[in-house]
Amino acid sequence: MLPLxxxxxxxxxxVLLLLSTLMYLIWRRDxxxxxxxxxxxxxxxxxxxxxxxxxNVNETVSIVAGNALALWACGxxxxxxxxxxxxxxxPLLSFAGGLMWLAGFWSAGIHLRIVAxxxxxxxxETLTTYELFSYNRAKDxxxxxxxxxxxxxxxxxxxxxxxxxxxxxxxxxxxSPFTDSWVLQYRWLELSSYLAILGFVLIALSKERIxxxxxxxxxxxxxxxxxxxxxxxxxxxRAERSATGKDTTALLVFDLDNFKVINDRFGHPEGDxxxxxxxxxxARNIRSGDVLARIGGEExxxxxxxxxxxxxxxxxxxxxxxxxxxxSILVDGLATVSVxxxxxxxxxxxxxKMTRAADRAxxxxxxxxxxxxxxxxx
Numbered sequence: 001m002l003p004l005x006x007x008x009x010x011x012x013x014x015v016l017l018l019l020s021t022l023m024y025l026i027w028r029r030d031x032x033x034x035x036x037x038x039x040x041x042x043x044x045x046x047x048x049x050x051x052x053x054x055x056n057v058n059e060t061v062s063i064v065a066g067n068a069l070a071l072w073a074c075g076x077x078x079x080x081x082x083x084x085x086x087x088x089x090x091p092l093l094s095f096a097g098g099l100m101w102l103a104g105f106w107s108a109g110i111h112l113r114i115v116a117x118x119x120x121x122x123x124x125e126t127l128t129t130y131e132l133f134s135y136n137r138a139k140d141x142x143x144x145x146x147x148x149x150x151x152x153x154x155x156x157x158x159x160x161x162x163x164x165x166x167x168x169x170x171x172x173x174x175x176s177p178f179t180d181s182w183v184l185q186y187r188w189l190e191l192s193s194y195l196a197i198l199g200f201v202l203i204a205l206s207k208e209r210i211x212x213x214x215x216x217x218x219x220x221x222x223x224x225x226x227x228x229x230x231x232x233x234x235x236x237x238r239a240e241r242s243a244t245g246k247d248t249t250a251l252l253v254f255d256l257d258n259f260k261v262i263n264d265r266f267g268h269p270e271g272d273x274x275x276x277x278x279x280x281x282x283a284r285n286i287r288s289g290d291v292l293a294r295i296g297g298e299e300x301x302x303x304x305x306x307x308x309x310x311x312x313x314x315x316x317x318x319x320x321x322x323x324x325x326x327x328s329i330l331v332d333g334l335a336t337v338s339v340x341x342x343x344x345x346x347x348x349x350x351x352x353k354m355t356r357a358a359d360r361a362x363x364x365x366x367x368x369x370x371x372x373x374x375x376x377x378x
Contacts, residue, residue: 009053012192016046019199026203030210034084037094038202041076044069045195052188064106067117070191071097074124077153077198081131084206097124114187118164125157141212145205152201156194163187221294223272224279232293232301236351239305248345249305250312253358254282254319256298257336257370266331274327274335281323286315301358309343309375316341316373324371336371338362343375 023039051066075094082089097120105116132150136142219231227235239249256262256278263271275298282292282300291303304312316339327335340362342354357376365374 006053006055008189009049009055009192012189012196013046013049013053015196016042016049016192016199019196019203020046023199023203026206030206032206032210034080035206037076037080037083038199038206041073041080042195042199044076045073048073049188049192063113064102067106067113068098068101071101071117071120071124073195074121077202078124078128078131080202081128081135084209085131085135087131097121115164118160122157122160122164125153125160129154129157143205143208143212145201145208149198149201149205152194152198156198159190159194221279224276224294226279226283226300227291227293229293229295232291232295232303235291235293235303239303239349240351243305243348246346247306248308248343249303249349249354250307250309250344251342251351251354251358252302252304252312252316253340253342253355253362254278254300254302254337255340255362255366257338257366258334259298262331262334265334270331274330277326277330277335278323278337281326282319285319285322290315309345312341312343313373313375320371320373338365338370339373340365341373341375 020039020042023035023042027035027039048066048069051062051069055062055066072095075097079089079091079094100120101117105113108116129150132146132153135146219227219234221228243249256274259271259274262274275294278300279292279294282302286292286302287304287307289305292300293302294300302315304315320337320339323335323337327333340358340360342358342361344350344354361374361376365372368374
């Protein structure tokens with residue numbers, strides 16, 4: 001028995017409205033759209049519990065408005081999860097449950113109201129669980145909080161399904177005050193606890209994804225969209241840890257020819273177009289497991305693991321010739337590229353030595369007239 005139900009509902013309303021305000025302030029800073037929808041969801045949930053706090057004072061407001069607001073909160077939590085995943089959703093679907101409640105569920109008997117509310121809430125929660133778990137399956141780097149939120153919503157969906165199944169058999173005296181019904185008191189206490197926990201988890205989820213995006217952005221060259229020097233160094237470290245000493249590793253170093261002349265004659269915007277064109281051309285002509293990065297002004301590298309000599313040289317030549325063709329319409333055809341290739345076979349790669357060898361091969365390519373591929377040691 002919970003003799004202070006109105007007080008508990010008022011406190012729950014305060015917590016949920018506080019979470020809504022916090023989410024809104026976070027959205028004002030981050031501008032992540034799901035945060036705005038989740039803020040609206042918890043605002044409606046808090047408002048619903050304000051209505052529940054006055055259950056014995058105004059039954060109509062509590063039954064009609066309170067439950068409609070609670071269902072709209074469930075719908076908006078689902079909508080936020082859909083948007084978080086990057087999908088579009090029709091806003092009307094967020095409010096369909098509450099609208100069905102207003103259309104007639106609220107006027108049914110108390111047992112049917114319990115069952116109807118639980119079924120609609122369970123549908124929204126099941127859909128939310130799907131979106132949260134499928135987000136991780138669709139992304140390269142899973143989010144821990146997405147799994148946590150998915151489990152929380154999924155478990156509560158199970159609770160609502162149990163309520164929907166057992167709701168018709170629960171003994172509730174519709175003539176007694178709401179505060180005397182321990183079934184309904186504990187039902188709404190459970191719902192308020194669930195929403196409060198979920199609110200903090202959703203905030204953590206949004207912040208976790210922002211942190212991962214910032215980490216990823218720090219690894220990307222802004223002009224070309226390729227990996228930058230930091231990301232390439234990390235790829236080298238991973239390759240060193242996974243090397244078996246039995247595979248062949250290749251390092252390809254590319255340097256755009258006449259780049260200073262291009263910048264001086266045509267301006268830096270045209271120079272940037274040339275860099276972007278090379279990055280796109282190189283990306284189209286590498287294998288799925290190769291690492292392509294821009295490590296300096298006009299210098300690019302490719303790390304190729306588990307590759308034979310012929311394939312490495314073929315990729316280098318294919319990129320060189322494709323870029324010359326691609327850039328023939330840019331800067332009067334001045335844009336070409338020289339390539340130095342270093343290969344280390346049947347031993348654990350020494351990337352410091354490979355880099356020096358590839359740089360020497362690149363120097364030889366420049367000295368021999370540019371626009372060619374030179375293999376180190378040849």
